Amino acid sequence: MDTEKNSEAKAARMPESKGKDKGKAVDWADPPVVFTKATPVPLPGQRWKKGVAIADFVLRLGAIGAAMGSAANMGTNEEQLPFFTQFLQFHAQWNVFPMFQFFVVANGVVSGYVVLSLPFSLVCIFRPQAVAPRFLLVTLDMVMMALVTAAAASSAAIVYLAHNGSQDANWMAICQQYTQFCSNASQAVVTSFLAATFLTCLIFLSTLALKRNRE
Amino acid sequence: MDTEKNSEAKAARMPESKGKDKGKAVDWADPPVVFTKATPVPLPGQRWKKGVAIADFVLRLGAIGAAMGSAANMGTNEEQLPFFTQFLQFHAQWNVFPMFQFFVVANGVVSGYVVLSLPFSLVCIFRPQAVAPRFLLVTLDMVMMALVTAAAASSAAIVYLAHNGSQDANWMAICQQYTQFCSNASQAVVTSFLAATFLTCLIFLSTLALKRNRE
Structure with a gap:
């Protein structure tokens, strides 16, 4: 259940390759953690x-x-x-x-x-x-x-x-x-x-x- | 059921006399309808x-x-x-x-x-x-x-x-x-x-x- 959720989340992170790799059991590597500055979106x-x-x-x-x-x-x-x-x-x-x-x-x-x-x-x-x-x-x-x-x-x-x-x-x-x-x-x-x-x-x-x- | 609701509503309308008249079967008269002008309170x-x-x-x-x-x-x-x-x-x-x-x-x-x-x-x-x-x-x-x-x-x-x-x-x-x-x-x-x-x-x-x- 947990693995399924994880792979689902990974697929969601890479939507452009979702169609291509559909059905294949490709295990995506965890994306590197990127520290971003908390800049609020200006109105x-x-x-x-x-x-x-x-x-x-x-x-x-x-x-x-x-x-x-x-x-x-x-x-x-x-x-x-x-x-x-x-x-x-x-x-x-x-x-x-x-x-x-x-x-x-x-x-x-x-x-x-x-x-x-x-x-x-x-x-x-x-x-x-x-x-x-x-x-x-x-x-x-x-x-x-x-x-x-x-x-x-x-x-x-x-x-x-x-x-x-x-x-x-x-x-x-x-x-x-x-x-x-x-x-x-x-x-x-x-x-x-x-x-x-x-x-x-x-x-x-x-x-x-x-x-x-x-x- | 309907009467009970009605008397409850009447009691709610007169909260200050609720404690005093508790238990007594006083039938409150319907309050007179007062037409007020809809003037919004100015900020x-x-x-x-x-x-x-x-x-x-x-x-x-x-x-x-x-x-x-x-x-x-x-x-x-x-x-x-x-x-x-x-x-x-x-x-x-x-x-x-x-x-x-x-x-x-x-x-x-x-x-x-x-x-x-x-x-x-x-x-x-x-x-x-x-x-x-x-x-x-x-x-x-x-x-x-x-x-x-x-x-x-x-x-x-x-x-x-x-x-x-x-x-x-x-x-x-x-x-x-x-x-x-x-x-x-x-x-x-x-x-x-x-x-x-x-x-x-x-x-x-x-x-x-x-x-x-x-x-």
Whole structure:
């Protein structure tokens, strides 16, 4: 009875050769004992969340690059002209406009925050079901997104005025003289808006992951 | 047999008097049939979510007031001066600055959106467990928050320049002449930032509600 059961179990272990050896008294050797790590099978929702967490991490790297790049670009932005006119000073620097100062500070703060948030993002990769770090990240991301959007928008207003001036307020465009200064400032504003876009995508992804919690 | 069962059932209905009347052949009258409304007992999480949904609705009303007020304030902002100087025009109107035009459009769009979002907020009050309308709202709220923040920040930059001017760019302050115009614009910017704050609180509340889904 015991032998019969044993051979039956062995046949069940080798289903592909079952038909071929049917009826023959082949005594299968016991299979070697294999030690496997006890890895639980991930649920489909968990795997999906892991993908979201990895996308979150990559987007954070992009946001760091954009915010840090725009802060550096604006913070080193100055131009000295070789001539001196009646109305314009001969030296343009980023800190003549308080909005550009705010821009540099805000982008610096945001890039610092995103660097500090990377460990929390890693926690979300390794523990896709964790809710607390994700909620913390989505709240702070939102504040930082508002900050960087405000900085980029106020600097964009100044860049627009520097390019076009305002006839009605009698403000002259200064970009005919300070071409390099204006071009750097415009680049910095664009990359800052890019950082805001990255943060918006981050918030969207995190909210989607929180929404799927019940699944 | 049937009678025995019946009396047993009656005794089971009145467990507190079972011991007292044990052995006595008291024939209990059938209890009157009471029609009750089938109201399910709300879970604590559900009640909490209902509170969040009501706060969401109230905050939305505040955001409508702030955004609509700032759009109206800026959109009707003009001032005519009784004199004419060499440098300044005698008529200041909101649409001389493209940032103010963007401000009016953005605040109008946001207030229109928040009005249209009220029915979805009501759905969240009456069905606190609903996830889809809340997710839709939080996504659109985020976009609108970014829009209104950008509008308020760019207009704040212009208001700052109008108040203080910029020595280095040779842009003169115009608020010495157009006091009423500048004061209205400042008010509009402040109320617009208030609308952005309301929207930020809305997103925070909705995210909190989505986070608590698993509970």
